[in-house]
Amino acid sequence: MMWTTTVLLLLVPHLLSSTETGNSANFNESDIVDEDFSDAPVKGQKVAGGVKGRDTCSIPCDITVKLLRDEKHSICGQLQQTLLAFGRSTRKLIRDVMEEQQRALDILSTQVTELTTKVQTLNSEVQRSNTEMYSIKPVQSHGRDCSDIKDNLMSVVPKIPSGIYIVHPENTDSSFEVFCEMDYMGGGWTVMQRRTDGLTDFKRPWADYVDGFGHLAGEHWLGLKKVFHIVNQKETRFQLHVALVSQDDVTSYASYDDFHLDNETQFFCIHLGRYSGSAGKKSH
Template sequence: MWATTVLLLLLLQPVFSTTEGLIGHLNQSESVREVFSDASVKGQKAFRQAKGQDACSIPCDITVKLLRDEKHSICGQLQQSLLGFGRSTRKLIRDVMEEQQRALDVLSTQVMELMSKVQLLSSEVQRSNTEMYSIKPVQSHGRDCSDIKDSLMSVVPKIPSGIYIIHPEETDSSFEVFCEMDYMEGGWTVMQRRSDGLNDFKRSWADYVDGFGNLAGEHWLGLKKVFHIVNQKDARFQLHIALVSNNDITSYASYDDFRLDNENQFFRIHLGRYAGSAGDAFRGYDQEQNQETAPFSATDVDNDGCNPSCSFANRTVESCSILHNYTGWWFNQCGLANLNGSPEDGDQNQGRRTHILWDTWRQSGVPYTIKSVTMKIRRLATNN
């Protein structure tokens, strides 16, 4: 009778729906097994003690069935709890992902707004810079390299050679030049340099007018810029030509009143008095070779005086520029000087990098082969 009461009490235990209730049910299942085990032992003992009476009021097969039903009930409740937990977990994950997506959408919108603001700010800065530079020109260091040297002598003990910005008088803009500050007392503005053959001097008229090359290396400053420098008010400029031969012998030619006419007159050259050790190749040996006052010529702008042709070195020449491999110079029936000469393609294989021509610089009657040259100008004095 005691065992039956225990079984009824166990059957009346509440069933929990939450995960914690399921854990409790599992613990109770262990208790049920212990109680039934204890009840079985006590029932068997009571059966042995009760003589002539029924050994068990509940048959054993009913007890097993009750235990099996209880087990199935607990397993079913556990399965339902796990399914509910899975649904809750999926919903939680879905809610978290939706929340993250909303956060990403908000962040993306903020980034787009920020990018739009940055682009707007960049446009404003660019417009501001354009307006600023259109009003304020680039600050120059002086009117030319001589002016820069004179203004810095009292401030800097040694003025370095290099690229400076100049703004000649009565010009609209500034531009860069290379200033030689350690050659013959300095103050030289380099207008042309040939040294390694890396720059091609086979150029059109427009290139010779505007300039080309690398200021720190081989370059042609440009006829227009040189015109602005040497035609400043109350100024006189010296042209100095420094030559170096293939065997490293040096020489020079200098002219004390160098200037150019304007573009309408094709930048005619004016030289002044000659001095030096290389000979006056600009003027040559006779009037036909004289290149002073000659206009500048290029392949596409022919002012060389060969109309329709001229004779040069026993050759009939129609274009001095083409004769000198499509380079530009102050040709007068070709003449004896062309410091912009360019080698023919075949000569490159023979190691001759340039065809710089200064025919009056000779050794034993043979012109030197020139490997480098620099043309530079310097302010001499103020006219009164």
Template sequence: MWPATVLLLLLPCLLSSADTGTSININQSETVNMDFSDAPFKGQKPLRGVKGQDTCSIPCDIAVKLLRDEKHSVCGQLQQSLVAFERGTRKLITNMMEEQQRSLDVLSNQVTELMTKVQMLSYDIQRSSAEMYSMKSVQSHGRDCSDIKDSLVSVVPKIPSGIYIVHPEDTDSIFEVFCEMDYMGGGWTVMQRRMDGLTDFKRPWTDYADGFGNLAGEHWLGLKKVFHIVNQKDTRFQLHIALVSQDDVTSYASYDDFHLDTETQFFSIHLGRYAGSAGDAFRGYDQEQNQDTAPFSASDVDNDGCNPFCSIGNRTVESCSTRHNQTGWWFNQCGLANLNGCSEDAEQNQGQRTHILWDTWRQNGIPHSIKSVTMKIRRITTNN
């Protein structure tokens, strides 16, 4: 499409060509096919008419030049428009990025301030908790489960079994225990429970001394804690062992006096008179099997009396704990009782007693396969 200014200049030529039937062929080397002899160039009008004939006074090279100049002008304007658009777009994007960065900076500062406040709040809570516990000791429920039962029996119609906090007399030890309040009159402090095999009883001496497991499930309360409970002043404790076989037969063994020696004496066990239906496996059938007064042994502390070894059933045994699958107990040349044995390893150690063992509880001369056991203690007399 030709620009308007060029069309105005060529209009007479186009009209003349239309009247005379002459065509215009625009080339740089040619001129319009008309009479330009009388056409003035300077100081005269560029177009004039002759009677009977219109003439075009613009050479073709000039028309082409005008078209080229017009094209260059349009291209220049377009280029300037593109440059201006590019600059505007860049500025807009830059402004948007700067605005986003400012927003991110504000958000980052807010997050930093919030984290600082959270840390300060956490520190205040920890400091308050530390101050609270340093100022106020944990309140215990009683000296042991028997004491808790006696103190609550006149207040609560039915005392629930569960986890309680005890503080044995004349000690600095405060710890949690599981109290059985439904079994045989209640007041029992559970010192050991086996029921589902979820707790590993293959433990070193320190674990047996401090305790391990879940109080609400399988656990060993710990020799230190049991010592503090049963050695309270003017008290006597009964030990009760409740057994359940794989075919759900129940039995028990009870000792009317139970206490432990100190840790320096390896928590040696002392038992009173036996009563029950499971037999007195602690004492066995002869003195060599008697585990009463025996010190406690573990895989890393050997007090089992096999020095340097024992002969049991034509077998040489150097460590009863090793023979009983790395468990801890009051071994005396191994003996007939180990309620901490690991029954799941019995098939892997054929011929070795690596299961929960209470050898005097038998059926048709064969020891029962024990599924679960609970050892619990309860005070039986108090002299005020």
């Protein structure tokens, strides 16, 4: 390079006269100066090379800084736009998932409502069916209990239907309705209790069990007072028969050959005779 060659020439000793030396020095200095100016970078001109350690800048620093700043702002803007787009897509995905879950919940809620309505309708139909099945109007009293009614009607009616009848036990001032079972085991049974479909709540206070509850044509409890009047008539003896049917249609029964109750002051204490049947261990 021009600068390096000049430096080497200055280091070579010469045997010249002082005049020559001065001229030579002047010449060389002039040459060096000319070379310095010739090698100085012109603004906007790219320099091919330089001395190690010297900073060279082909573009002014303020422009470079501005370009770098603009490039940084551009990258930051692109990154911000990317993050915003990602946020929007994520929110849309979450919103779509929530809407889908809400639609599923709405469908499930509708199905549950429809099922509840169907169950209520079915219960109503079962109650109406039971009522229609035993919708025999009460007739005038024909006896003191269902067995007495059977004996009285057998001579005039060839087939005595099961249903609601009016009985008037001895030593009572009033008559009341009962359901008489005229088909099971020869008929003549006064039904004290019937539980079949669970539509009637049997978790009742003591007063309800004293007076009775439910519908005679369906599930019911006749009432301790009425049962007491029936089974404590003079010169009568009653048998208690309990028929059971399991959910898988297995039947069993418990029968007691004697049955009567104490009065209300003794809380209708029950008295049972000899046990027979298939319902398991007997109790007294």
